[in-house]
Amino acid sequence: MDKNALVSRLNKIIPGGVLETRRFGRSENTSIWIEAQAVQKIAMALKMDTEMKLDWLENLSVVEFEKVFIVTYFLRSLITRHSLVIRASAVPVSPGSEFLFPSVRNIWPMGLPMEEEAEEMFGIVFSLNNETQFQVKVNRLPENWKGFPLRKDYVFPSQFEDITHSRSFNKSNQKKSSL
């Protein structure tokens, strides 16, 4: 698979959609960084691409790095056996707040549970039509739980309803003790 040819094809369909290509890890293929607003169009283009036919969203992972949220899509084709990693980033308007990000669940239906999990754990609301409604579905966490646990600035509550605990969850302490 020629990655440069693919990038030029994508650039023709969505001008300015592809930002850059970077190596992902050491053994994985190149990752393509794309504009967050172009996620849906590029996802559709990759699924429909006659050479790639990326019909399977294998995984969707969210990573927070220096207050920037990076959404990584691990794509694969069951027909052509090609694989690709695409990535897009977004920053919340204010720390601790939810923010919208384009959803791909209409393109790859298997993305629905992955997006729902990211919504709950990171406060990223995956939206199909840039809806402004911030409604994070709560499934894993208790109904009245505050905050998004997988964010780096998340502070564990010392009390939840009638349950209290005194255990320290300070990561920096863990670092010192392990050193």
Added chain:
Amino acid sequence: MTIISSEPVRADLTLWEIGPYHSSLPAPMRLKLRLDGEIIAQCEVETGYLHRGLEKACELHPWRAAIAYMDHLDPEVAIFGELVLCLAVEEIGEIIVPPRAQRIRIILAELSRISAHLVFMVRMAKAVGSETIVHYLLRDRERILDLFELVAGARFSLNFLRFGGVSADITDGFIERVLDVCDLIRIRIKEYNDIFTFNYGFLKRSSFVGKIDPILVKSSGMTGPNARASGISFDVRKDMPYIGYDQFDFEIPLGRGEGGIVGDAHDRFLLRLREITQSMELLKQVSDHVPIGEFQNEKIDKEYIVPPGEAYARIESSRGLLGCHVVSDGSPCPSRIQLRTPSVANLLAIPQFVSGIRIEDLPVVLASLDLGIAEADR
């Protein structure tokens, strides 16, 4: 996770809510069924009752402790969680794993696969109310757990793999014991077939029931034995070989619809039975090629800190593709460990294919999916 049927809700149907705790469910989950008489018309699945914050827990502890946490991804098949994390970390750190350790890993992974499939058969037997075979299966599974205890000192949460190898070498006679267990199970499979697999009652309960269409397999992202039973040929061990699987000769069984049709509950059962045979063949090959040498990369000690970087590793667990995205910022704790578990896709498919089946078939269909709620909820 709440998976809702795409069809509009009909008011003339009876509403049944099953769970979160019910004897017909494999683990805590809730099913909201709308019944037209005894036929399931619509289904909603709700999970999340077993969420333990596993990914967050990994971020709060040193790298070495993350291996122990990964045991709890699915305690029944602990080795797969450990393995996928080790592979990702070894890619970031460019850690060379000694060949002996690779072979030990394959042996443990295939033993875990056999063990998991035996437990699957237990669930199927319980779902159809066949008690006799349950005891036979658990008796034979004990022999595999004995092997785990022999090599790791534990029967379930092994905590045995390490970055760059395994925590201890296998003892003298371990390989012979593995082969003995394989020989025993090979004989017992004939016994299972006589008592259970082609039993008239079991065939009537599981054949032509819960057929999963290949289109649904693709749209839901299903992998593993459930997808292969529907005719989708994908196995990470063959398609993206790891820990040296490409050096061995083995076949990937596909659903053949022997008892009923391709992709039904009985086909999923038969496929796992064939996978047990395949794993035993693989174990036999591997046991002839366990080289003498180191079992752990000497440069990697328990204080090892993973250098900055990221990697994505994937393996074939007993339920399908298990992926792990690991990010390190060079600190003593992981920056992010994200897991892609196969049971999430299986749960996603449930509302699509249970519509139209009879309510009494639901426990058999659920058991035939081999759902791992522990790994789905994390």
